Amino acid sequence: MSNAAFPAVAIAAPPPRVVIEVRDLVTHYGPREILHGISMDVLQGEIMVIMGGSGSGKSTLLRHLMALERQTSGTMRILGEDIDDLSLIEMTNLRRKLGVAFQGGALFSSMTVGENIMLPLMEHTDLDRQTMEIMARMKLEVVNLSGFENLMPSELSGGMIKRAAMARAIVTDPRILFCDEPSAGLDPVVASSLDDLILLMRDAMRMTVVVVTHELESVFKIADRVTVLDKGNILFIGTVAELRAHPSERIQNLLHRRPEDDTIDPDEYLRRLTGEDSLESTRP
Amino acid sequence: MPVRHEPWTAARMVERVGRRVVGAIEEIGHCGVLLGESVFWLVAGRRLRQPVRLAATFTQMMEIGVQALPIVAMMAATIGVMLAIQGIHTLKIFGAESQVVIGISLSVTREFAPLITGILVAGRSGSALAARLGTMQINQEVDALKVMGINPVRFLVVPALVAMVIMLPCLTIFADLIGLLAAGFYVRFDLGISMAAYVDQTIDFLSVDDVMHGLSKSAIFSILIAVIGVVNGVGVQGGAEGVGRVTTRAVVLSISAIVITDMLFAFVVTRA
Amino acid sequence: MQHEVTERSGAFVVALHGDVDLDTSPSARKILLECVGKRRPVLADLSGVTYIDSSGVASLVESLQSARKGGSTFALAAVSEAAMRVLQLARLDKVFTIYGSVDDGLARDG
Numbered sequence: 001m002s003n004a005a006f007p008a009v010a011i012a013a014p015p016p017r018v019v020i021e022v023r024d025l026v027t028h029y030g031p032r033e034i035l036h037g038i039s040m041d042v043l044q045g046e047i048m049v050i051m052g053g054s055g056s057g058k059s060t061l062l063r064h065l066m067a068l069e070r071q072t073s074g075t076m077r078i079l080g081e082d083i084d085d086l087s088l089i090e091m092t093n094l095r096r097k098l099g100v101a102f103q104g105g106a107l108f109s110s111m112t113v114g115e116n117i118m119l120p121l122m123e124h125t126d127l128d129r130q131t132m133e134i135m136a137r138m139k140l141e142v143v144n145l146s147g148f149e150n151l152m153p154s155e156l157s158g159g160m161i162k163r164a165a166m167a168r169a170i171v172t173d174p175r176i177l178f179c180d181e182p183s184a185g186l187d188p189v190v191a192s193s194l195d196d197l198i199l200l201m202r203d204a205m206r207m208t209v210v211v212v213t214h215e216l217e218s219v220f221k222i223a224d225r226v227t228v229l230d231k232g233n234i235l236f237i238g239t240v241a242e243l244r245a246h247p248s249e250r251i252q253n254l255l256h257r258r259p260e261d262d263t264i265d266p267d268e269y270l271r272r273l274t275g276e277d278s279l280e281s282t283r284p
Numbered sequence: 285m286p287v288r289h290e291p292w293t294a295a296r297m298v299e300r301v302g303r304r305v306v307g308a309i310e311e312i313g314h315c316g317v318l319l320g321e322s323v324f325w326l327v328a329g330r331r332l333r334q335p336v337r338l339a340a341t342f343t344q345m346m347e348i349g350v351q352a353l354p355i356v357a358m359m360a361a362t363i364g365v366m367l368a369i370q371g372i373h374t375l376k377i378f379g380a381e382s383q384v385v386i387g388i389s390l391s392v393t394r395e396f397a398p399l400i401t402g403i404l405v406a407g408r409s410g411s412a413l414a415a416r417l418g419t420m421q422i423n424q425e426v427d428a429l430k431v432m433g434i435n436p437v438r439f440l441v442v443p444a445l446v447a448m449v450i451m452l453p454c455l456t457i458f459a460d461l462i463g464l465l466a467a468g469f470y471v472r473f474d475l476g477i478s479m480a481a482y483v484d485q486t487i488d489f490l491s492v493d494d495v496m497h498g499l500s501k502s503a504i505f506s507i508l509i510a511v512i513g514v515v516n517g518v519g520v521q522g523g524a525e526g527v528g529r530v531t532t533r534a535v536v537l538s539i540s541a542i543v544i545t546d547m548l549f550a551f552v553v554t555r556a
Numbered sequence: 557m558q559h560e561v562t563e564r565s566g567a568f569v570v571a572l573h574g575d576v577d578l579d580t581s582p583s584a585r586k587i588l589l590e591c592v593g594k595r596r597p598v599l600a601d602l603s604g605v606t607y608i609d610s611s612g613v614a615s616l617v618e619s620l621q622s623a624r625k626g627g628s629t630f631a632l633a634a635v636s637e638a639a640m641r642v643l644q645l646a647r648l649d650k651v652f653t654i655y656g657s658v659d660d661g662l663a664r665d666g
Contacts, residue, residue: 066431088332095433096578106428108420120432123334125578127611131585134614138646172578173609204645 016043018077019176019208020065025074027060034060036232037074042176047202047209049219052229053254059180061229062212066100066178067091079175096124099169099207103180105161107153107168113140114149117168124172139167143197159190166197170205177201179211183218195221216255228254315511318437322445325438334438341443348409348444349451353458355408356401360459363396364388364466372474381475385485388467390494397459398498399546402505405452406538410509413444414534417517418527426518445510452506453499460495501549505542512538559587565662567597573604576612585615592623592630599661603634613642620652629653633661 020042027035034057042048042065052058063069064076067083076083081094107116117136121127127135133149140146143163153161162182169177179198183191195218201207213219219226219240226243228236228251236243236251243251329335371384371391417440420426429436468482477485516534520526557580560571568591576584591598600616602608616632623630631653635643643649655661 068427068430092333092433095431098431100428100431102424102428104423106424108425108428109423119434121578121611123432123434125611126582127578128582128585130618131581131611131614134617135610138610138614138617141646171610200645204641206641 016045018042019044019079020210021075021077022065023075025061025064025071025076027064027069027071029060033072034232035064035071038229038232038234039074040227040234040237042208042210043225044208045202045206046224047198047211047222048225048227049223050210050212050227050229051214051219051254052235053214055231056229057232058212058229062178062180062210065210066098067094092124096120096172097175098178099172099174099176100178101162101165101169101180101182103184105153105165107161107164109153111152112149113145113151113153113156113164113167116153116164117149117171119168120172135171136167139171140164142170142200143167144193159186159194162186162194163197166194170201170207173205175208177207177209179209179213181213182211183213183215188217191215191218192221198222311515314515318441318511318514319507321437322442325435325442326446329438329442334435336438336442336446340439341446344444344447345451347412348405348447349454352405352408352451352455356404356455356459357462359400359404360397360462361466363400364392364463364468365470367391367396367463368467368470368474372471382477384471384475385477385482386489388471389464389486389490392463392467393460393490393494393498395498395546395550397463398456398501398505399542401452401456401459402502402509402542402546403539405448405455405506406509406542407535409448410513410538411531411535413510413513414517415527415531417514418520418530421518421520422523422527441510441514444514445507448506448510449503452509453502456499456502457495460498497553501546504545504549508541508545509538512541557584559584561587561591567599567662568594569599569601569658569662571601571604575607576605576615577607577609578611581609581611581615584612585618588615588619588630589622592619592626592628595626595628597629598623598631599655599658600630600632601634601658602632602636602639603658605636605639608639608642610642610646613639613646613648616652617648631655631661633658 018041022038022040025035025038026033038061050058050061060069064071065078067076067078070084078094079097081090083091083094086094107113108119111119114133114136117139118132121132121135125132136149137146140149143166145160145163145167148156148160148164153164156164166177166179166182169179177198182194182198186194198209198211199222202209209222211218211222223240225237225239227234228243230250235248236246238246244255246252325334326336367388368384371387372381375381375384375387417426420440426436426440429439464486468479468486471477471482472479513534516530516537520530557572557574557576559573562569562571570588570591572584574580588598588600598619600619605612620630633655634657635654640649643652
């Protein structure tokens with residue numbers, strides 16, 4: 001219905017909310033500066049993949065995004081809260097909305113799979129034991145590990161451990177799921193099933209997912225947007241399509257797995273090989 | 285990067301020593317902070333909805349205490365007999381063998397039982413603690429606790445610390461009894477003093493003070509063992525080999541700390 | 557979260573309003589199990605539920621199981637799209653009897 005005063009307007013979808021906001025994040029490991037002023041946003045409902053070579057700082061960035069580390073300077077807002085301002089109880093409440101699947105699974109070896117999955121519930125809720133057990137089994141069903149609740153982590157294969165870790169990460173129905181190298185060390189078939197799980201989290205459970213990975217197949221399969229880090233700086237943030245079309249040589253090298261420019265100066269190389277270089281105190 | 289070889293100057297050596305000292309002070313600082321945090325969680329945990337886990341504490345008590353009974357018994361008996369042998373041998377010089385009972389009861393309760401039990405528990409449980417925490421640290425299990433909003437100190441450290449502080453004095457009392465008993469058997473065997481007489485003499489001479497002297501030391505040792513075990517465990521660097529390294533380090537440091545504290549305690553208490 | 561229990565046609569209709577989540581689901585669970593324990597058909601009216609998470613769904617599952625064991629029925633009515641997604645993810649849409657509205661549910665159950 002429309003009239004002169006209120007012309008029919010196509011209702012646009014509301015702009016996506018920013019669930020994680022990072023501004024000028026600088027962080028150190030001892031005396032070394034690892035991240036040199038990172039600014040980025042993670043949007044509601046997207047799968048954001050963080051890529052970069054080793055030493056790029058991507059693991060450090062992930063640790064900050066999940067509020068595991070305190071930054072040297074800069075601000076971090078998770079779900080609208082500035083994490084530097086939160087009290088212990090407020091922080092604990094925020095953590096219920098975050099889920100993390102670590103690279104090696106990080107399951108507690110002295111507990112069964114079921115107890116591992118129930119742990120966040122046991123520590124932070126007043127739910128009945130029976131309710132928690134049902135929830136754990138529901139999550140095991142989602143990750144295709146039904147019936148495994150009474151096994152110990154040592155009895156699981158690599159792929160199963162990662163899935164159990166994911167079940168634990170999602171047991172509180174978090175708003176944001178973090179995955180650190182989900183497909184590392186897995187064969188392609190199992191790795192692909194984990195990618196499918198991540199897609200399921202976004203689509204069926206409406207989670208925002210932040211993934212750190214270096215597996216390009218995964219990136220192209222699951223990413224909505226990609227952040228590329230290089231030596232502690234952001235090289236690129238954008239969609240996969242934009243990434244593929246990017247003119248920068250560094251980025252294309254990364255995508256096509258080409259090594260860095262390694263032209264050799266014959267003289268210098270020869271001296272290095274024969275050890276004549278080692279007595280010099282400055283590098284040529 | 286080309287390698288630099290510098291002359292081994294005195295300045296370099298002083299620098300190394302200085303660095304070591306600063307490192308050691310830092311580590312003692314870490315231990316202090318950990319102890320403070322542990323006390324905090326013991327007291328305030330319930331109110332902050334993160335109470336210390338009783339079940340875990342109980343399991344640790346079984347591990348540290350009950351399972352150590354056989355070996356503590358064996359060591360205490362051996363030490364008791366050894367003290368009797370040495371005591372009699374030495375006092376024979378003065379023809380005062382019958383006084384050996386006094387010597388044994390004082391040495392066992394004041395020194396040997398707490399010291400040997402402490403060293404034993406350091407080797408057994410202190411290493412286990414460092415190894416467990418070190419392994420958890422490399423597996424990112426400690427990180428996992430943190431991201432779940434579970435404070436690792438109250439979840440992992442406090443149960444072990446409380447269990448240690450409760451069980452080590454208990455083990456020491458047990459060691460006292462077994463040690464004195466074993467010594468009594470030897471004294472009966474060598475000097476012919478009857479068990480009844482031996483027990484009478486021991487009870488007459490031994491005061492609650494002596495026993496408490498030993499138990500207070502045990503309590504201090506237990507804190508040292510737990511805290512050193514934890515600080516070393518979580519400071520692990522580099523994989524399974526690293527776990528082995530920190531475990532060894534934890535044992536060596538806690539035993540050293542026990543022995544030094546033992547000496548200081550004896551000095552302070554007897555001179556005060 | 558608030559709840560309201562009414563008796564209609566010999567069955568209990570438990571209407572839940574608001575968010576059924578980690579903090580509020582225990583009270584939802586309590587009231588549902590109480591009603592199921594009375595051995596009469598129970599219909600959970602979810603039309604007023606703004607958000608339900610796995611803990612809420614787990615409470616529904618428990619109620620269903622308890623009803624089955626006691627020989628009575630437990631069904632859901634007016635399940636929102638969001639709640640349906642949670643049920644489908646856990647493959648529970650095939651397990652529960654789900655009615656479009658409370659009246660439908662009462663008509664079928666009698």
